Amino acid sequence: MPDTQLASLLQTAAMREAASAVLEESDARTGDLQWDDVSDAVSSSQWGRLISAGVLTSTDTGFVVADPDELAAELAAHTDAESTEHTDAPAIESASWTIYDKAAAVGAIGLFAGYWNSSIQTTIASVDNQLLAPVMNLLPFHIVVLLLAVTTGVYSTYLQSRLMDHETLQAYKDRMAALKERREAAKERGDDEALERIQSEQMDAAGDQLGLFKLQFRPMVWIMLLTIPVFLWLRWEVRGGHLGASEHGMVVPLAGHVAWQHALLGPMATWIVWYFVCSMASRQFLQKTLNIQTTT
Secondary structure, three states, X not given: OOHHHHHHHOOOHHHHHHHHHHHHHHHHOOOOEOHHHHOOOOOHHHHHHHHHOOOEEEOOOOEEEOOHHHHHHHHHOOOOHHHHHHHHOOOOOOOOOOHHHHHHHHHHHHHHXXXXXXXXXXXXXXXXXXXXXXXXXXXXXHHHHHHHHHHHHHHHHHHHHHHOOHHHHHHHHHHHHHHHHHHHHHHHHOOHHHHHHHXXXXXXXXXXXXXXXXXXXXXXXXXXXXXXXXXXXXXXXXXXXXXXXXXXXXXXXXXXXEEOOOEEEOOEEHHHHHHHHHHHHHHHHHHHHHOOOOOO
């Protein structure tokens, strides 16, 4: 069996434990192996994978380890599976925000207050209007919404791609997947001691949730810092009666002509639905065409 195939098989702690149990039992006996001989430590699916990978080869009376020395060497190359997983666990909690990230979060919270405080909303919208009023004079409102949605979609995709720590997030997901696999294997073979050990590791991993949240939320504060002023301006335009006399709404398939403030999708007004459709479409287009990764 090629070394790469064996190394791939032993990537998870569950399979290393199973292979080690098979090797130990093989060394301890003179005859061939049957699954019943190791069923207390090796699940039926793990036994099947060892056979499929060529670790075990069949004989007239059972199975033998194809190359005990190679298997022992590969197992020895790994440290103890449990300590390795603790050592290699993603240090999510250690990921800290910079002072700029924290300032962006404070700014985003301050801007968010504009949804409830009309004075803050008017102040922010008035500043935005200095830049956007000339655009409104040239283009209809639905095109302005489209341009703003595309702009926010582009920089949101860029910020999420650049600020998200994909490597750490993937390491965390890999760790949880490995724990889940080991737990299922231990349940299948009825190993209560291993289940307690794995449950303890899962509780330790659950403590990383705060760090995981911080990693995922970091790009969001920058996105909100830039997006909230745009959204407040649109809200101010529509609900504040600042649209031109000709801006009554837009024609929507199936619904016909719908006013900007009228509910179009559940409680969401037409302008909000149009904004989100344009924003999501632009983000999807950008991710596909430029192969930008925003999730793990």
